[in-house]
Amino acid sequence: MGYPQDLLSNRSIIQHGKFALITPEGLVKNVIPGFENCDITILGSPKLGASFVDYIVTMHKGGMNTQGFGYEGVETFVYCLEGQIKASTDSESFNLTEGGYLYCPPGEKMYLENLADGDSRCFLYKQKYRPLEGHKPYIVSGNTNDIEGQIYDDMENVNLKDLLPTDDLGFDMNFHILTFDPAACHPFIETHVQEHGAYLLSGEGMYNLDNKWIPVKKGDYIYMGPYCLQACYAVGREKLSYVYSKDCNRDAVL
Incomplete structure (x- = not known):
């Protein structure tokens, strides 16, 4: 990679246990x-x-x-x-x-x-x-590419694809792809016990993580911890799309 050509900088944000944005330029x-x-x-x-x-x-x-x-x-x-x-x-x-x-x-x-x-x-x-x-x-x-997406929460400009069975309790997690048309967004800021690991496949957006609006784009990785407030807007001219995991089908452990 050689000598840096400018001041050292990075868009990544790490909040242990809450959320993280990890960008490609800092990967080792x-x-x-x-x-x-x-x-x-x-x-x-x-x-x-x-x-x-x-x-x-x-x-x-x-x-x-x-x-x-x-x-x-x-x-x-x-x-x-x-x-x-x-x-x-x-x-x-x-x-x-x-x-x-x-x-x-x-x-x-x-x-x-x-x-x-x-x-x-x-x-x-x-x-x-x-x-x-x-x-x-x-x-x-x-x-x-062979999965027909479904309208997400009655919003025709947001599309959801389920990669694993959603009606089988044998699975304790799932993977999904969520895709937003330009200017589309979540219907509300979510707060839930499930956590996510998400990799951005395309586009750009503003993501609310723990009530902080953070710019994200293709190639970024986002970790969202339990109860981390989360939502996004798609910005720019491309669809914003990401593949992400979500735990499911299990009660909370005492």
Whole structure:
């Protein structure tokens, strides 16, 4: 990267346990055993206050994880941002292009391999699974381009896509894509016990985090902790879109 050409600056904001905005210009590479020929950065993690771990991964030509990602009691999810990735379990394999994803239930390892001639990029997630008697999750794969979105809270300029089943109590979390037309917004400022890790896929916006309005754009990562006030406006000429996780289907623990 070399010598800086200007004063050192960064848009990132870190409020441990509350919220965080992590921007691309400040990312550093982490060494994660099992990932070969990959640039990988840990984004959200318990050290930030999250109950999960999010990563951004650039898989160079020949990049892979043959050791397997995930372990007993931990569920995993991968979303392909660009390129072509082979995502496999011990029994199945899936060819993921942009918008493709794979969810693996606890105990089912995920194996990743870059099939592109150049780089492929993905958003990666893991979380401890909370079992529920009589219910179990299962492998789910698909592509968001094949999912018909739904109108969000009676607002036709906001679109929601659910990536995992919403009517199966075996799943204790879900991934969604929320897309705002220019000038669209949330219907109100939300306050809830669930937390999110969100990666911005396109556009620009003003995001309310803990009642602070913060500019965000494509490539940014946002962590929203439990009860963090949150809402956004889309600004500019492009749609604002992000993929995000949300815990669900479980009672609060005493």
